[in-house]
Amino acid sequence: MTVVRSAAHVQARTEEIRRLLDRHRVLETFAVRQQTSKRDLLEQMQRRENLAALQKHVRGLHPADLAAILESLPPDDRLIVWRQLPRRDAGLTLVEVSTDLREWIVGALERQELIDALAELDADDLSYLSESLPDDVLTALSERLHARDRSWVVDTRRYAEDSVGRLMSPDVISVREDQHVREAIETLRARADLPDQTDRLFVVDARNVLRGSMPFHLLLRTEPGTRLGDVMLVDIAAFTPDEPASHAAKAFERYDLVSAPVVDDLGKLVGRVTIDAVLDYVHVLSDQEALARAGLRGAEDLFAPVAESFRNRWPWLCLNLITAFVASRVIGLFEGTISRVVALAALMPIVASLGGNTGNQTVALVARALALDQLHGSRLRLARKEVTVSIVNGALWGGVLGLLSIAVYHNVALGLVMMAAVILNLLVAALAGVMVPLLLHRIGRDPAYGSSVMLTFITDGMGFLLFLGLARLVL
């Protein structure tokens, strides 16, 4: 059995594993160098002892801890450690690691080694892994399952990514509404094992249509002779497999759920969603968002090959190059003015940069409000407020920069141009900061991602145009 240990214990084990891996590497290098020496036997013994020690240290760790340890190791060491795991842990650890690492391990293994490791996984875990497995391996593994579980693996693959269907699991225990508390408890006792996160039974009618739920605490506290239909909870949140997973995530958070039923169009119980699946989903999503905001498409492996890193990063840089080049052409329009007053070249990035920063503050607030569904019929009010804030900020920072410019360049007209450009560009930034996320939301895109690029493009271009345009008119 795998058990939960304290963080300090896991940390100590990790250190020990790292030490043994270092030793393993030294012994290997030594062996290669002195291949023909007579000390071979002794070395082989040392290597075997070392691996045995490694095996001892990975044993009994929770698969989630093992996954975290694997992720933190350099590529070569990962496979060495993974191969020391007991078969069942090896399979469960493969469920816990990130998609990237999983695909790397799957790619590095022989077909039979992979099948052996995954042989003990259940239908739910297999359907979760199915994307990363070669078809022939998946077929071989499915054949070992019961018919019902086999069809589960096939069925869940049909649902869209990010749908409730992909989060749900088949491990659902249902009882009929005309059964009694006593029978429900007997149903529970008859099962060899209960799936994790089981906090309630689902109550259905004769046609398997969901009628309510019976939490364990209610089972424990109700007279055994009571009919389930009379005591069950009826107002429970239920989902359909085609619903977006984000619906389920919102409901779990808002109503503090642990598990919830999934029903088909006829209201029949088909599965359930549990809090751990929801948490994983939310976590992977926010992780991807954080990386996407920096222009990375997936959770790039820290030790990914250079070619892969390059593939992950170039589209963002290409987009960046295009927008920067366009902004540069805006500056190009004013080369005559710049050659007359060369100080403009030094000051213009400040106007663009302040605009970008204030605009992104507005974007962050609006994107958050959209994600929390807080913007109904109050768009105008919001735009008015953001414009007011930007005028206050513009007057202040524009004034400061105007005075700084006068102090450095002894040119009052230049200072006034600077001030006016900052005020106007902050106004542009406030309007764009409200409108860009709303626009992206309207066309069905997540405003948390794309807004920042578009906004910076606008505030850079407009910043240069306003500042240099005013300068051409005035100076």
Place this chain on the structure above:
Amino acid sequence: MTVVRSAAHVQARTEEIRRLLDRHRVLETFAVRQQTSKRDLLEQMQRRENLAALQKHVRGLHPADLAAILESLPPDDRLIVWRQLPRRDAGLTLVEVSTDLREWIVGALERQELIDALAELDADDLSYLSESLPDDVLTALSERLHARDRSWVVDTRRYAEDSVGRLMSPDVISVREDQHVREAIETLRARADLPDQTDRLFVVDARNVLRGSMPFHLLLRTEPGTRLGDVMLVDIAAFTPDEPASHAAKAFERYDLVSAPVVDDLGKLVGRVTIDAVLDYVHVLSDQEALARAGLRGAEDLFAPVAESFRNRWPWLCLNLITAFVASRVIGLFEGTISRVVALAALMPIVASLGGNTGNQTVALVARALALDQLHGSRLRLARKEVTVSIVNGALWGGVLGLLSIAVYHNVALGLVMMAAVILNLLVAALAGVMVPLLLHRIGRDPAYGSSVMLTFITDGMGFLLFLGLARLVL
């Protein structure tokens, strides 16, 4: 009883509430205008009817839904709706709303109105609210609690913010290890009500030291005559009140927990942490992080007064102004060169921008690895890889930009300077992208926040310096 309804139902109710509020506003305006007319009575009746309809629509909604509705309303309407809530719901809704909105409502209420609304909250909710309440209100409310609960409200305030002590609740049901399953079930039955998220009893010895836990599913499936000490689970994750809340969050996610015990230094059971508190904590934290990345310190209210918005935003803009001004002085050093080759002014922002973008990609990866604790002894390896990727990117984009520059300005030397500057600045970006987050982590700061400003400062300044410096040497 408050019940969980479908999202569509909540949405429909929200629309109806908005419609009634609009009508309320119209009637109010009307009343003010025609204060002396004889239609007074009719109008008053209409207003009352309208408020009664509003009351009907907010009734029976889950406090979490009510909180979401309040957040989405403009300030004036929030208080109108909140005042229509049944007393108990009004208190619970105040627990669910964001800190900003809570403080606003608390500030807008009379002392007695506030005490009435909060009178039915338990010790756990009160201690959660304690930061936002005036001391005299808190004292008045505490006096209504039992002695044990009263000391709870005082005690939990002593723990540091972001500690397990702030997440834990006193609602813990414990049984003795020498009791039997039957007695444990009787203990449960004797309680009028069970706290939410109760999935297990905690098993203690005669001195209240935690020995293990007894999940409800185990209670249901074990013979009533069995001694608890013989069947309880012993390897359970436990926390101390002084631990950082992030430890608990990590453990809940890693081990799929629903509730976990909190023990003091002697191992005595003092409370428990539940998944809903952990989820709220994680959610608030990631929300704050997303805003902080854009330079906002708190979850600024969408409809906050301009003065408050300004206070929230100016420090970031001030920092931005300082860094932009320093970068501008770097440009100022090369005014002679720029006035000779004015094309430099147009091209230099591209060099800085590409550097900032590649650097931030590296920062995002390194910050993520640090957050997941994946960077042990592999820093050099990582730096080597990032440098290699940056050289590949630099050669490609530097080449493209070099050719573009030659095409636009018909100046081969300028193109070569552009290429060299891009390659070198991307190299700087890769090194800074690895080192800046590591440095912030070393000095105990969260690298997810500050890295981006520092990095952009470095890549801007170095971008200008490299490009203009090379230009001065070559052109």
